[in-house]
Amino acid sequence: MKQKKIVLNEDQMPTHYYNIVADMPNKPLPPLNPETMDPIGPEALSGIFPMELIQQEVTTERYVEIPEEVRDIYRKWRPTPMYRAYELEKALDTPAKIYYKYEGVSPSGSHKPNTAVAQAYYNKQAGIKKITTETGAGQWGSALSFACSQFGMECEVYMVGLSYHHKPYRKIMMNTYGADVYASPSNRTNAGRKVLAENPDSPGSLGIAISEAIEMATKDEKTNYALGSVLNHVLMHQTIIGEESIKQMEIAGDMPDVIVGPFGGGSNFAGISFPFIRKNITEGTNIRCIASEPSSCPKLTRGQFRYDFGDTAGTTPLLPMYTLGHEFIPAPVHAGGLRYHGAGVVVSQLLKDKLIEAAAHDQVEAFEAGVLFAKTEGILPAPETNHAIATAIREANRCKEEGKSETILIHLCGHGYFDLKAYEDFHAGKLTRHEITEEEIKASLDKLNIPELV
Amino acid sequence: MKQKKIVLNEDQMPTHYYNIVADMPNKPLPPLNPETMDPIGPEALSGIFPMELIQQEVTTERYVEIPEEVRDIYRKWRPTPMYRAYELEKALDTPAKIYYKYEGVSPSGSHKPNTAVAQAYYNKQAGIKKITTETGAGQWGSALSFACSQFGMECEVYMVGLSYHHKPYRKIMMNTYGADVYASPSNRTNAGRKVLAENPDSPGSLGIAISEAIEMATKDEKTNYALGSVLNHVLMHQTIIGEESIKQMEIAGDMPDVIVGPFGGGSNFAGISFPFIRKNITEGTNIRCIASEPSSCPKLTRGQFRYDFGDTAGTTPLLPMYTLGHEFIPAPVHAGGLRYHGAGVVVSQLLKDKLIEAAAHDQVEAFEAGVLFAKTEGILPAPETNHAIATAIREANRCKEEGKSETILIHLCGHGYFDLKAYEDFHAGKLTRHEITEEEIKASLDKLNIPELV
Numbered sequence: 001m002k003q004k005k006i007v008l009n010e011d012q013m014p015t016h017y018y019n020i021v022a023d024m025p026n027k028p029l030p031p032l033n034p035e036t037m038d039p040i041g042p043e044a045l046s047g048i049f050p051m052e053l054i055q056q057e058v059t060t061e062r063y064v065e066i067p068e069e070v071r072d073i074y075r076k077w078r079p080t081p082m083y084r085a086y087e088l089e090k091a092l093d094t095p096a097k098i099y100y101k102y103e104g105v106s107p108s109g110s111h112k113p114n115t116a117v118a119q120a121y122y123n124k125q126a127g128i129k130k131i132t133t134e135t136g137a138g139q140w141g142s143a144l145s146f147a148c149s150q151f152g153m154e155c156e157v158y159m160v161g162l163s164y165h166h167k168p169y170r171k172i173m174m175n176t177y178g179a180d181v182y183a184s185p186s187n188r189t190n191a192g193r194k195v196l197a198e199n200p201d202s203p204g205s206l207g208i209a210i211s212e213a214i215e216m217a218t219k220d221e222k223t224n225y226a227l228g229s230v231l232n233h234v235l236m237h238q239t240i241i242g243e244e245s246i247k248q249m250e251i252a253g254d255m256p257d258v259i260v261g262p263f264g265g266g267s268n269f270a271g272i273s274f275p276f277i278r279k280n281i282t283e284g285t286n287i288r289c290i291a292s293e294p295s296s297c298p299k300l301t302r303g304q305f306r307y308d309f310g311d312t313a314g315t316t317p318l319l320p321m322y323t324l325g326h327e328f329i330p331a332p333v334h335a336g337g338l339r340y341h342g343a344g345v346v347v348s349q350l351l352k353d354k355l356i357e358a359a360a361h362d363q364v365e366a367f368e369a370g371v372l373f374a375k376t377e378g379i380l381p382a383p384e385t386n387h388a389i390a391t392a393i394r395e396a397n398r399c400k401e402e403g404k405s406e407t408i409l410i411h412l413c414g415h416g417y418f419d420l421k422a423y424e425d426f427h428a429g430k431l432t433r434h435e436i437t438e439e440e441i442k443a444s445l446d447k448l449n450i451p452e453l454v
Numbered sequence: 455m456k457q458k459k460i461v462l463n464e465d466q467m468p469t470h471y472y473n474i475v476a477d478m479p480n481k482p483l484p485p486l487n488p489e490t491m492d493p494i495g496p497e498a499l500s501g502i503f504p505m506e507l508i509q510q511e512v513t514t515e516r517y518v519e520i521p522e523e524v525r526d527i528y529r530k531w532r533p534t535p536m537y538r539a540y541e542l543e544k545a546l547d548t549p550a551k552i553y554y555k556y557e558g559v560s561p562s563g564s565h566k567p568n569t570a571v572a573q574a575y576y577n578k579q580a581g582i583k584k585i586t587t588e589t590g591a592g593q594w595g596s597a598l599s600f601a602c603s604q605f606g607m608e609c610e611v612y613m614v615g616l617s618y619h620h621k622p623y624r625k626i627m628m629n630t631y632g633a634d635v636y637a638s639p640s641n642r643t644n645a646g647r648k649v650l651a652e653n654p655d656s657p658g659s660l661g662i663a664i665s666e667a668i669e670m671a672t673k674d675e676k677t678n679y680a681l682g683s684v685l686n687h688v689l690m691h692q693t694i695i696g697e698e699s700i701k702q703m704e705i706a707g708d709m710p711d712v713i714v715g716p717f718g719g720g721s722n723f724a725g726i727s728f729p730f731i732r733k734n735i736t737e738g739t740n741i742r743c744i745a746s747e748p749s750s751c752p753k754l755t756r757g758q759f760r761y762d763f764g765d766t767a768g769t770t771p772l773l774p775m776y777t778l779g780h781e782f783i784p785a786p787v788h789a790g791g792l793r794y795h796g797a798g799v800v801v802s803q804l805l806k807d808k809l810i811e812a813a814a815h816d817q818v819e820a821f822e823a824g825v826l827f828a829k830t831e832g833i834l835p836a837p838e839t840n841h842a843i844a845t846a847i848r849e850a851n852r853c854k855e856e857g858k859s860e861t862i863l864i865h866l867c868g869h870g871y872f873d874l875k876a877y878e879d880f881h882a883g884k885l886t887r888h889e890i891t892e893e894e895i896k897a898s899l900d901k902l903n904i905p906e907l908v
Contacts, residue, residue, distance in 0.1 A: 003529075010459055075459060107833055168878070169871075172874040173874060176825055176829075374603075376603075378530050417871040420626040421626075423626050423627075
């Protein structure tokens with residue numbers, strides 16, 4: 001019998017998050033105050049995050065224990081399954097062995113609840129009653145809505161207006177978990193009203209929605225804000241994925257030569273890869289970890305490592321990151337979760353130090369990969385996930401050319417049940433590749449009025 | 455640690471389907487030729503089904519081995535998980551212990567692939583190149599499309615026109631698996647053209663779609679037809695759910711006092727309950743098995759046990775079943791999978807013999823149950839599934855009143871990710887209860903021009 005599915009029991013679920021900062025040869029550079037250009041400390045975050053999360057943001061401890069209350073909720077879907085993709089291997093006629101770790105079994109359908117549950121828990125412990133957040137395509141908003149429902153907390157989601165009207169299913173899911181969802185820009189905040197005064201028909205953007213959510217969190221001391229990627233503590237919460245994957249690969253009697261994960265702000269990719277990078281650093285293994293990004297938003301493969309703002313409006317501290325410039329507006333590709341101009345600080349430093357790699361694919365190539373995956377393995381992946389599958393196929397084809405039986409692990413971070421419109425466009429030949437030119441990238445970076453410090 | 459999830463390894467997956475006919479005290483009555491009223495044999499099915507399935511339809515063997523090729527595909531998602539619903543119990547403040555067996559982890563999101571894969575396999579073995587079928591809400595069509603993609607077979611789906619236009623996501627999913635999907639009535643068949651000639655704007659019906667699919671299967675000897683419920687072999691393929699559930703309950707150190715499953719044609723309910731009914735018959739246990747139906751289509755709770763046609767147009771053999779009359783048109787409730795006028799022959803006989811029970815809920819009560827389930831357990835159930843949850847809540851409340859700590863097992867047969875519009879209507883207070891009167895049921899049954907033989 002060919003074993004397809006490697007499952008873990010609940011008592012095999014990891015008890016600690018892994019903090020890669022402890023093992024990084026070069027630690028991340030500090031955030032800077034954009035006015036003084038001086039390093040700023042974690043206390044700047046205290047108005048909108050609970051102290052426990054702020055401490056996690058800056059800790060250099062190697063492991064952080066997962067609270068039992070959080071693990072108790074994780075056990076609704078964790079440990080998640082790992083699969084051997086025999087049918088995909090056969091279709092590719094490759095000597096490579098392909099595995100995938102599947103996070104789509106979570107209640108909201110992606111890896112996002114791993115950090116949403118932890119963030120809701122620490123906020124609850126701090127006496128917070130309500131959490132605000134932004135969401136684009138809706139994955140993060142759904143996850144936080146679910147997490148808040150588990151702790152009896154209120155959740156207020158500012159959803160990019162265009163998505164709010166075009167992707168109503170995600171909104172209804174959030175409502176079902178009990179969250180209030182508002183189309184952004186809204187009339188509820190100064191930030192929203194300002195945008196609407198200038199353009200009553202504004203379709204909104206992630207940057208505007210972030211401003212609205214933070215404004216509401218700042219106004220009320222029992223209300224905090226939560227972010228779904230980019231920050232260190234968010235990435236750390238996702239490492240439970242990679243910790244489980246190590247155990248599962250050991251059960252399979254195998255170990256990856258190559259790991260691929262989609263890349264938006266970094267939490268998805270960090271989740272699967274960081275524990276394996278620890279093996280590289282501390283045990284001398286040589287596992288290649290490849291971040292897959294859309295070629296329409298190629299910050300890792302074609303961006304610049306420098307200080308830049310985390311948001312479009314330029315209101316955050318300056319962060320050292322691979323970036324296309326914070327005013328870069330990616331084309332409206334279907335992988336909404338990957339449409340972010342920069343990369344998280346930790347992941348950026350790892351790429352600079354060549355501890356990880358990056359690859360880019362246009363969305364037509366990504367959906368070709370996703371449809372082949374659906375036909376062979378049965379699961380319809382999210383558009384974001386399709387990018388990682390495309391990288392895996394590229395690597396499997398290389399293995400075929402080189403006659404090597406390498407082991408490839410894909411992070412299958414979410415299903416595409418809410419993204420069928422994207423598949424319809426693909427089937428109808430309506431997807432565009434959205435390649436961007438060197439000139440466009442240079443123009444966006446040239447706009448930055450920030451000293452190049454690194 | 456409270457164990458929430460009871461998982462089985464692949465090598466614990468059942469190797470045989472269970473055929474309850476072997477253990478029934480009263481065997482099902484034969485189908486009749488409507489013209490002669492003589493019993494008809496299985497050979498009548500040979501034009502559209504492969505011989506192996508026809509033999510399974512009439513076998514009295516207790517167990518039928520699951521082919522290794524079928525088990526190999528099942529292992530993509532089977533064994534499916536069972537969960538203890540601690541948070542739902544807490545919200546209900548009940549002494550009852552509630553478990554649920556979750557089939558939504560299958561590629562197409564419900565229990566339907568259990569039989570779709572088996573049917574595709576036996577057709578492939580018989581040299582068939584293409585399978586036709588009908589689908590209403592799309593669950594069955596998605597499952598068969600997936601199954602055909604696994605065996606490299608063609609799949610042609612006639613989708614009720616109204617659903618085709620209102621639920622495009624299911625259609626796109628089928629296309630992604632490689633199936634051809636046509637709105638029914640279509641211009642491809644005599645049956646479809648006849649309807650369109652009379653009413654060019656016909657929204658279609660399951661009855662019309664069945665006629666179209668069968669017509670296409672009859673025309674080509676390399677093309678067969680597949681049905682997603684009602685027939686004996688279809689119900690039998692689903693028993694793998696109950697066989698796994700017995701093992702999981704044993705691991706939990708528990709055994710159900712009550713099992714609830716949604717009821718449309720019978721395959722869903724049969725899947726979870728038949729192996730437990732075997733325990734009742736052969737081991738003397740007393741496990742109550744309750745079929746949950748919508749009060750808008752109450753064939754089990756308010757219908758009549760008699761011979762009737764299986765389809766609206768009256769083209770099938772006459773079958774002994776609980777029925778509301780084959781011309782009964784259920785109200786357009788969101789649980790499309792439960793909108794069928796009759797019950798499968800085996801399940802009908804079991805109800806007549808009081809070996810199972812039935813309960814009915816209107817869709818408002820069903821969605822109230824589903825939303826509570828989503829908020830507590832995290833999974834958004836399909837509208838069909840919500841009916842079983844409503845029955846479970848009714849039983850849990852009874853346990854509370856009686857101070858009994860009974861064990862309740864819910865068949866959570868599918869997720870509702872494609873049914874969010876129904877949740878939106880519920881949140882907006884737009885769902886109607888669709889109660890029907892005794893007069894309406896009597897009028898429908900009075901239309902039957904068929905002798906009452908039982």
